Amino acid sequence: MEDLKLPATLQEALISSLPGSGYYMPNFITPTEEDYLLQKVNNVALPTWKHLSHRRLQAHPSPLSSSNTLLAADLPLWLSNPVISRLHPIPLFTDSKDNLFSKSPHRAPNHCLINEYKPGQGIHAHEDGDAYYPVVATVSLGSHIVLDVKPKDQARGPGWRILQEPRSLLITTGELYTGCLHGISEIEVDEHLHAEDIANWKLLGDKEAFANGRAVRKTRVSLTYRDVRKVQNLGKAFGALGRR
């Protein structure tokens, strides 16, 4: 049996050295679940992938419209379970009735963007913007990667580096979502992986794997779960037309 040791509350997973709210949980899924999810990601029909110059991506249940609206549909079961079902019961803090998505418009993620990066690929510094409620929960599959975070206001300093191990969950919300940019550099080897350089060092699941301060990247897939604010229910839209 592959045992998971999840924190009892989100507070226990807080990356305390960051300016706003970031949470990190190593080993959020098991190696068996990681294999299963990678198989699901890789077995989609080829046109599901959108090819960008430095990564490729899938959007589930579908891409957003040009007005950032999601057509109402459920996430596929393999994206809900085990990730959302495991995150849902974790309270914000002891005795809290709230979880990560309690205050989001749909009280749960309704969208998942899946990115794939080969070694040497990445994503330029950007913000995710207000199409989404400001919470992103990201599961990493297949490889570690380093997320670079920097304040939009450069006067507030150069920023932070978050090391995401394979099978980990990273949550960015609050000031980290709204006040910072995030990106992944286009390199094949991550270096300077030390306690002083990595914001979530204390929370890592396997510090030994980074003992020499460097790690060669493999292909990494990220499942990024969000709650899209605007959802359009086509059934209802057609119903309204029919009544006219």
Ligand SMILES: O=C(O)CCC(=O)C(=O)O
């Ligand atoms: O792959 C990641 O962890 C980050 C992806 C990202 O920033 C995005 O999809 O907006």
Ligand SMILES: [Fe+2]
């Ligand atoms: Fe992003």
